[in-house]
Amino acid sequence: HTGLEVWESLLSLPFPDSSMTPGKKLEGLVAATITPMTPDGQVNLSVIRQYVDYLVSEQNVKNIFVNGTTGEGLSLSIQERKQLAEEWVRQGKDKLDHVIVHVGALSLPESQDLARHAAAIGASGIAVIAPFFFKPTNKDELVAFLQKVASEASGVPFYYYHIPPLTGVKIRVEELLDGIREQIPTFQGVKFSDTDLLDLAQCINKNESEQFAFLYGVDEQLLGALAVGANGAVGSTYNYLGRKTNLMLQAFAKPDHALAQKYQFLIGEFLNFVIKLGFGVAQTKAVMTFVSGIPMGPPRPPLVNASEEFIAKAKAKLDSIAWPDGD
Ligand SMILES: CC(=O)N[C@H](C=O)[C@@H](O)[C@H](O)[C@H](O)CO
């Protein structure tokens, strides 16, 4: 240990090497970043700088969640994930508050490697999804896996990424929280991507000292999660509806519930429409491309490009929405 490291540990600064805002609690909106790709399917790092500027200046979003579901993290090589994490951290420096890097993988050593890498580059947090091929069958097995990853990045806040519709791991978070800080001292919160608001509410109910952050991940019903005390949200739609969703958060905080509902209804009207057409990461890439003008490129197989018909309909629907702020 260098003298500096000793001082930092004595002061227990949460983010010793971070280029992001040190110690600021994660709240508000977090955009789950898309991984831009070239037309032939290679990761396209060259537009990330522009992407960061777009999120900050056009969407008023200053936190990102990299290499998650929307970022096709589980479809990328370890090398690609590291390059992306580095580029997001580099471009986010002095512009973003938090860069959370998703480091979950089916292979524990790969996940640990990614966690060490995220720590080394100064990520402001790491997140881990439940392993979903061989699955943990109970809370203790899941926590043991998470602990082995978290301990590789001992100075970095750790978030569990709960997304049972995709992982098939339905262990309730409220149960998982019991004693988790003893197992994982860096445990800082949950990205909660499930519709079970009873489970979310009981997590918040248990979290009396408000030490953990609960970020909701079902964008179409964020207002319900805010009502039970969610600290913020992580989602794909904050890439292009961040500004509108921020207005919903403001209305909720004021409180002007009628206005907050209006925003949630309109966001829901768009999402309900595209979900009926078939909505996933490929479609998110297409929507972000036409809204931001930044080319997101195709998704990686097995996902396939959104159709021209989808794009035309989604664009017409979004353009038709009369937002309360007059846009
Ligand atoms: C399954 C999935 O990708 N969920 C995302 C985050 O967790 C959400 O942001 C959704 O994309 C969004 O709620 C639209 O359905």
Ligand SMILES: CC(=O)C(=O)O
């Ligand atoms: C949507 C989300 O949070 C993710 O892409 O991981």
